[in-house]
Amino acid sequence: MSLATYILRRVLLIVPTLFGVSLLTFALSRIVPGDPARLAAGAQATPEMYEQIRREFGLDDPVPVQYWNYLSGLFQGDWGRSILSRRPVLEDLAVYWPATFELVLFAMLIAVLLGVPLGILAAVRADRPADQVSRIVALLGVSLPAFWLAILFQIFFGLRLGWLPVSGRLASLAEAPPTLTGLYTVDSLLSGQWATLGDSVRQLLLPAITLSFPAMATIMRFTRATLLETLGQDYVRTARAKGATERQVVTRHALRNALIPTVTMVGLSFGWAMGGSVLVETVFDWPGLGLYATKSALSLDFMPIMGIALLYGLVFSVINILVDVTYGALDPRVSRA
C-alpha cells in the first residue's frame, strides 16, 4: 500500500471515529441530570424566559431530532451555540484552542529537550549516579500530581522568589500582540513586539514546565530503555570492534534506532498533555480549552463540551496518523498493512 493510500485510508477512518464521539457525548449530555436552560435563564428568570431559551436552543424538540439537527449542523460548520455565553462554539474553540496548543507545544518542547538528553545520559551511564538521579526524577515526574506541582511552583517561583507570574497568558497591563496565529509567543515574534514576547514567555514558563513533567519523565525513561537495548545489539558491537569511539557509537549508530519508539511516545504524550492541560490551565488560569471545558461542564453547557470532545478526537486521530507515518518513515521494517 502506498503512503498516500495509507494516509487517505486513515483520514477517512476519522469520520466514523468522530461520529462515534459525537453520538457518545450527545447521549451522555442527555443522560446526566440537570437542565442547562434553567441555569442559562438565570436565577430570577420567569417561566416565559425559561421556555424562550428552550425554544431558542431547540431543547423542546425530541432528542433524536436534536441529535439530527446537531449532526447536520456540524456538516455546515455550525457546531451549536453555548447556552450560557450564547456564542457559536466554533468561534469559542477558535479562541481557546491556540492557547492550549501553545501551552502543550511548549510543554512538549521542554519535555523532549530535557527528556531525550537525560535519557541518553542515563543509558550511557547506566547504574551510575546519573542514572539513579534520572530514575528518581522520572519517578517524581510520573507520580507528582500536576496541580500539586503547579501550586509548589507558584509558591516558590511566584511568591517566594518573585521571578515568574502565577496566572494568565499575558500580564494585566501588557500590550497584546495582533492575532496572526493565536499563539502569543509566535505572534509577538512575528510582529516584533519584543516586550510582549518576553512577557508571554514568562507567563508560559510555569504552566509549561508543570505540564511537561510527566511527559519528560516518560520520554527520559523510554530513551534510556531503548538506547540500552540498542547498545546491546550486534551491529553496535561491530561498530565498537571497528574502532568507533563511544560517542560515535551512541550518536551515529545506536541513537537513531533507539529514538524510534520515543517518537511514538512523544506523539502519544502530546495527546495526554492535552488532556492533562485541564488541571494545569485551571491552576494557572490559562485561558485554553481545558478551562473552557471545565467551565462548560460545571454549567451543564453541553454544546461546548461536545465541540471540545470532537476537537480532541480529531487532534488525537491526526496525531496518531502522524506518529504512524513517522514511525514507518523512520523504520522501513514496519509494515502499513
Next chain:
Amino acid sequence: MAFYTPRERHIADLHEAFRTESIDRRTFFKVAGAAAVASGLSHNAPTPTLAAPRRGLRAQPEANALVYGSPQDISNLDPHTGHDYSIAWGQKAVYDALLRYEGNPGELKPLLATEVVGSPDATTWTIKLADNATFHDGSAVTAEAVQYNFQRMLRKNLGVAWMFATVMDQDSIEVVDPTTLNINLLKPFAPYDAVLPWLFVANPTVVQEHDVDGDEGEAWLKENEAGGGPYTIARWELGSSYEFTRYPEYWFDPENGIKPIDTFVWRIIRESATKRIAMETGEVQYGDWLSPEDLEALAATGQFVANQTPSMTPFAIKLNNQVGPTSDINVRKALSHAFDYEAALEAVSGRGTIMEGPLATGLEPWHKKDLPVLRHDMEAAKAALAASAHPDGFEMDYVYVTGDTTEELFGLILLEKAGELGITVNMVPMVWPDMVATAVEAETAPDSMAVYSGSDYLDPDNFLWQAYHSSQAGFWAAASHYMNPTFDKLLEDARADTNQENRKALYDEAQLMLVNDAVEIWVYTEIPNEAWVPELTDPYTPVMGGDLRTFGYQ
C-alpha cells in the same frame, strides 16, 4: 501496528493511568492545602519572606490602574441580555443607567435621570433626563434612546427583564419631549425607581449598525460596547482578562471628590490560592471569592483590607410549607428552634450576621427590629415538636448544592440538632438546575433546601415578593411554597403605594407574619470574602456589581 515491548507498554499504561486520573475539587484542595502547609503558606505559619522587594505591589496604584481578580467571567456585556455580578461590573463601567446606587446601604442617586417621580398609586412614573448626557460618539442621550433601550430589553426578555416585564410592555414607554419620558405601568409597582439602575442605556444608532439578521446587535454587544459610561473597552481577552480604559470626555461627575481610576482590568483567577499569590506579588489589587484562610492571611500582611461589611444576601433553609412533615407549623418551629445559628456562623469563620427575620438586618429602614425570631432552644424545639402531628420524629431531606461545603456544613448542623429531636435528616446534594426543577411543584419540592438569594434592588419587595408571594410559588427562591392571601395582600398594597411610611408599616406586618408562621429557617447574611489594597477607598457595595464611579485610589 504494535509499537511497544511489554515493558514499554507498562510504562505507557502507568503514564495513562496517571494522566486520566480524576481528581475532585475537594481532594484538590486537601492536597493543595498540604502543599501550602509544607511550604509555609498555611495561614498558621508566618507569612513567607520574599527574596526580592515586591515592587509590583505599588506599581499599579501608582499608575492609577486597578486589577480585579475574580473567578467569574464577564460572559456577556450586552446591557439587556447579560446579568450577573461580574457582567454588572463591566456594564456599569461602559454604560450609564437611569439611576445608580451609591454607599452602603445603597442609596439611589441620579445618573442619566435627574428626577424620577411616581404617581401616588405607583402606576405612572415620570423620568427627567440630564440634558448634557452623551454617548461615546458624542451624540446626546435622548428620551427616544431611552425608550428604545426599554423596548429592546423587553423584546429580548432576558437578563434583567424579570424586574420589568411583569409590570410594563412595549407600549408603556411614552416620550414626552427629548428629555422627558412617562412610564405607564400595567400594574402598580412602588419600587420602580429602585430597579432603574438596571436599565443600561446603549446608543441605538451604534446598536442598529451592528444588527445581524435582526438580532439588534446582540452578537456584537457581547464583547463590545455602545454606551456612554466612564470607560471604554481597551482589550477583550475572552476567558482571561478584560481591560477598560477611562473615557476622558465622560459627561457625568459624581461629585464625590474621588479621582477616577484610569485603567480597570477584570482578571479571571479561579483558585483562591492563586489569587492570593497574585495579590501578594502585586499583580492584583482587589480580589473576591477568597477562602477564609487566604483572606485572613492577606489581611495579616497589613497590605490588604478585608471586607467587613455584610451583604444583603440572605441565606435560608427553605421548608416546604405545603407538603410533608414541614407543612406542619409546629414542625417548622421545632426545626427553627433546633438549628444552632451560632455554630453556623462559626462554620463560616464568623464572616456573617445572623438573620433576625426574613430581611437582612442591614436593609435599613425596612428590616423590622423587634421580631419574635425563633432562636436556638432545644427545650422549645422539643415542645414544638410534641405539639405537632409528628411528636416521635420523622425523616426529611436537606437538599444543597453539590460541592458547596458551607451549605453542607449547615445541613450537618441541622442533621445533628434535629437528630436530638428524633428527626432524621438525609443529606441530598444536587446540582443547582436540579434543585430549581424540584422546587417547581410543592409535591416535588424538598422538605428543606439551602438557598442564597441575591440582592438586585435594595427594597423589601426584591426579597419578600420573590420568596413568599404566592404568585412566585415554584420559583427557586419561593421553594417554601408559602401561600397566604393575607400576606399577598400586604405585598400588593405595598407595591401600590409610593408613600414610604405606609410601605414600611405594610412590610413590618408582612415580616411579622412570616416569622409567626416560621416559614423557613433564616440563617445569616454573609460578609463576602473580598480584600483590596488599603490605598483604595471602600469599594464594596451590597448591590450586585461594583461601580467605578464610586471609588478610587486616595
